[in-house]
Amino acid sequence: MRPAVVDAVISPKGSLSVLSRAEVGKLLDASQGELYRLFRSCTLAVLNSGTDLDDGKELLERYPDFDIRVVPVQRGVQLALRNAPAEAFVDGEMIQGIREHVFAVLRDILYVSERIIGNPAFDLDTSEGTTDAVFHILRNAGVLRPTTQPRLVVCWGGHSIPREEYDYSKEVGYQLGLRGMDIGTGCGPGAMKGPMKGATIGHAKQRIVGGQYLGITEPGIIAAEAPNPIVNALVIMPDIEKRLEAFVRLAHGIVVFPGGVGTMEEILYLLGILLHPDNAEIPFPLILTGPTSARDYFARIDAFIADTLGASAQRRYRIIIDDPPQVAREMRAGIERVRAFRARRNDAYHFNWMLKIDRDFQQPFVPTHESMATLDLHKDQPPDRLAAHLRRAFSGVVAGNVKEDGIRAVETHGPFEIRGDGEILAAMDMLLADFVAQQRMKLPGKRYEPCYRLVR
Numbered sequence: 001m002r003p004a005v006v007d008a009v010i011s012p013k014g015s016l017s018v019l020s021r022a023e024v025g026k027l028l029d030a031s032q033g034e035l036y037r038l039f040r041s042c043t044l045a046v047l048n049s050g051t052d053l054d055d056g057k058e059l060l061e062r063y064p065d066f067d068i069r070v071v072p073v074q075r076g077v078q079l080a081l082r083n084a085p086a087e088a089f090v091d092g093e094m095i096q097g098i099r100e101h102v103f104a105v106l107r108d109i110l111y112v113s114e115r116i117i118g119n120p121a122f123d124l125d126t127s128e129g130t131t132d133a134v135f136h137i138l139r140n141a142g143v144l145r146p147t148t149q150p151r152l153v154v155c156w157g158g159h160s161i162p163r164e165e166y167d168y169s170k171e172v173g174y175q176l177g178l179r180g181m182d183i184g185t186g187c188g189p190g191a192m193k194g195p196m197k198g199a200t201i202g203h204a205k206q207r208i209v210g211g212q213y214l215g216i217t218e219p220g221i222i223a224a225e226a227p228n229p230i231v232n233a234l235v236i237m238p239d240i241e242k243r244l245e246a247f248v249r250l251a252h253g254i255v256v257f258p259g260g261v262g263t264m265e266e267i268l269y270l271l272g273i274l275l276h277p278d279n280a281e282i283p284f285p286l287i288l289t290g291p292t293s294a295r296d297y298f299a300r301i302d303a304f305i306a307d308t309l310g311a312s313a314q315r316r317y318r319i320i321i322d323d324p325p326q327v328a329r330e331m332r333a334g335i336e337r338v339r340a341f342r343a344r345r346n347d348a349y350h351f352n353w354m355l356k357i358d359r360d361f362q363q364p365f366v367p368t369h370e371s372m373a374t375l376d377l378h379k380d381q382p383p384d385r386l387a388a389h390l391r392r393a394f395s396g397v398v399a400g401n402v403k404e405d406g407i408r409a410v411e412t413h414g415p416f417e418i419r420g421d422g423e424i425l426a427a428m429d430m431l432l433a434d435f436v437a438q439q440r441m442k443l444p445g446k447r448y449e450p451c452y453r454l455v456r
Helices: 021-028 033-047 056-062 096-116 127-141 163-178 190-205 240-250 261-274 292-308 324-345 369-373 383-402 404-413 422-437
Strands: 005-010 067-073 076-085 152-156 182-185 213-217 233-236 253-256 286-290 318-321 416-419 452-455
Touching: 033 056, 033 067, 033 076, 033 096, 076 096, 096 127, 096 233, 127 233, 127 240, 152 163, 152 190, 152 240, 152 261, 163 182, 163 190, 163 286, 163 292, 163 324, 182 190, 190 213, 213 240, 240 261, 253 261, 253 324, 261 286, 261 292, 261 383, 261 422, 286 292, 286 324, 292 318, 292 383, 292 422, 318 324, 369 383, 369 416, 383 404, 383 416, 383 422, 383 452, 416 422, 422 452
Parallel strands: 152 182, 152 253, 182 213, 213 233, 253 286, 286 318, 416 452
Antiparallel strands: 005 076, 067 076
């Protein structure tokens, strides 16, 4: 059945009501095909918020006639939408939160295109230049809070989780909210929505106003993880690597709930950074947690890390099972250590400049059959470098599962082949098999076709 669609014209609020002629022209110009395609696909994902779809290719195919155009008007710009998902509207008016997210997409895509890409002030081939670009994107989005004490807890976890795990993530968010913590997530459903929803209640009980519910995403994943309705600050980073760097630069601590390959990619990214010798003394609270039913899940994650990265990586996190108040207490104590450390070093509270992030974790990785087959998955290298290659392997599986380009590549050429040491591949095989068995690769009820093949 064809989904219900509507046509509408919407106007922005704030600074986006005024754009330069060059900025409007860039979006209007038919020759800027890639920019328009990016804007269209991200906007469609935002308009699709709340639906049970986690497949970027399927979303675009469901709304083939969706169109969005920038309309210059005397006092700024408007957006004309044609054949937009009807669920984004109430009585003919676009839901306010969705409208804000649509213009966040326009703001970030336009800023990156106009001010970052090709700008000699940002050398994206260097670590320092990349970090500076991440900072400027976040500052332009207005999400940095330089005058507040450290209190942002980033929560990672899967979009496809059972109800018990979702309720647990909500309870942890509630306990964090009671203690004045703000929440940042990947902005989607599941373990990204639960902590935000719980924190809103905790903040309300403590009469905390102005709580931040920050969602950070990127064009390749937004269709699979459309912003949930609680997100009040949305940022679209250019790629997954800058998205991950934004998380760890902004976070004062991270809580990880059960998830699938995307969550494992995030864990490996952070552990790889924390294992760098320059970061050995930097406090960074990291807690893995879930209900009693997730005990075996985290035992498998812990075993995988032990088998690949070793005991030094295991010492950088703590696993807490079925105890939301303890998670919140330990996170608050850890964030106090972060505050004291940064105060001694005169480092900013709102952006972790001191954290060393190597180019291995910043260079955008494009999952192709060639790049996936040539990953360096061997133990004869420092653990932080191995973590970087493992992160790329899981990133490729994410792409093959839910990203439009990755799905098409697998449909055309077959599954990605992943090669490496037998011991590492055996550990990956057990972990990925568990994810498949637990339906953590796709939304429940959808048959999973593996997008990868492990070659020993």
